[in-house]
Amino acid sequence: MVRTGRGRWRAGLLGLALSVAGCGGPADDGWPADKAGPKVVVSFAPLYCFALNVAGDDAVVRLLPAAAGGAHHFQPTDRDALLLRRADLFLVNGLGLEGGKPAQVKKASGNANLKVVELGGRIPEKLLRQGVCHHDHGDDDPHDHGTDPHVWLGPDTAVYLVQGIRDELKAADPAHEADYDRRAAAYVAKLRKLKADGLDMLKDKRDRRLVTFHDSMAYFAHDFDLKIEGVVQKVPGTEPNDKYLKDLIRKCSGNPPVRVICAEPQYANSGAGRELVKTLQYKGVADAALVELDPLETATAEQLDAGWYEARMRANLDALAKAMR
Ligand SMILES: [Zn+2]
Structure with missing residues (x-):
């Protein structure tokens, strides 16, 4: 796990502002030039997998590069901000998992239109579990989390994340509503089967x-x-x-x-x-x-x-x- 302080990250983001002003174009920012559909960034691995299943060929999904360092301790850099610059959706777990970092990296991206969605907010209160996360989130995250954020590890709660992805893609790309519905339903069926098999x-x-x-x-x-x-x-x-x-x-x-x-x-x-x-x-x-x-x-x-x-x-x-x- 790489942990850097807030100061180091800010210095890095200043570098992004300069390099963007310098080249003046979106070249090589992580998105294909020839692909239509919503551009979706997700904050960690399970959401990437869920989003791929719902997106099919109708949307482009990217994993935040910083996410490879882990769901709890990731530190966004210029690469992450650059990827978010032209993205439409930034899907995160929420429930305290990413702390304040999604908002910080959105700001750094300069993309005021970027919609940040905490998918964990879709899960009914009665299914959420309390108070077992004792992670050290570092100095830049003052939150004390009462909710256990590891909702992707239960198929029942994962279903809500998938349905949240479905609804965001439908809202961003109404022309393919039926396709998102169909693929989400097929994947939810797989999650139900996973639970039954387990x-x-x-x-x-x-x-x-x-x-x-x-x-x-x-x-x-x-x-x-x-x-x-x-x-x-x-x-x-x-x-x-x-x-x-x-x-x-x-x-x-x-x-x-x-x-x-x-x-x-x-x-x-x-x-x-x-x-x-x-x-x-x-x-x-x-x-x-x-x-x-x-x-x-x-x-x-x-x-x-x-x-x-x-x-x-x-x-x-x-x-x-x-x-x-
Ligand atoms: Zn954890």
Whole structure:
């Protein structure tokens, strides 16, 4: 994760103003010259995948370049502002995930007509979960988030994001309303099937408890009827202290013990999850298992395609189905 202060970013954006004034044209700003339809930028990987599915050939979708650094800690640069200069829509998760950065990068883009949409705002209050995000958002984000922003990890809440994308594209491009409706409906059907298949894969598991790596899986656990007993890294990227780890070990080695401990590919170098599994095995939980669960927060546009979200979610379900009893 690259974290830069606000001052450095501002200096970079001044550079954009100068270079735009200098060349005077939109050349090579990330958009094809010969393609009609709405220009859509999204703030992180799952939204890119959802938007691709709804857009089809009728709109052009781009992932914010800064998003490759992760959904929580991204720092927009000139490249992001340049991409947004001619965009029509900037679709973000909201619910505190991106903090104030979408508004800042819109301002830097100089595109007063850019519509920034927080898709998470589409999700009914009663489906939102509270207060588990303890991420360090840095000095430039004063918000204290009460809502868990990881809504893309539950198929039920993801449906609202897809429908939000559909409605924004229909409003931007009414000529293709029926096409957006059709593609969104087809993708929502895939999400419903994903949930049904996941529940089916896990239906015989009597012990549905797990420890997740960061506080990201509450919507996933809710939709697939799992129970999260603890979190390895309360603050992502920061290893837990001894007391915290001790408490977690005590909890997991109780009766009945918690056997399934999760790691995330993004934090592959973290030893805390592995350490916890080893300690549990030493304490007699012989079949404690480390399972890789991807919160789908980081990926570059090159790694993504229309099937990426579903494939990663199914891989998560597969890994859990193998580890759970
Ligand atoms: Zn997260």
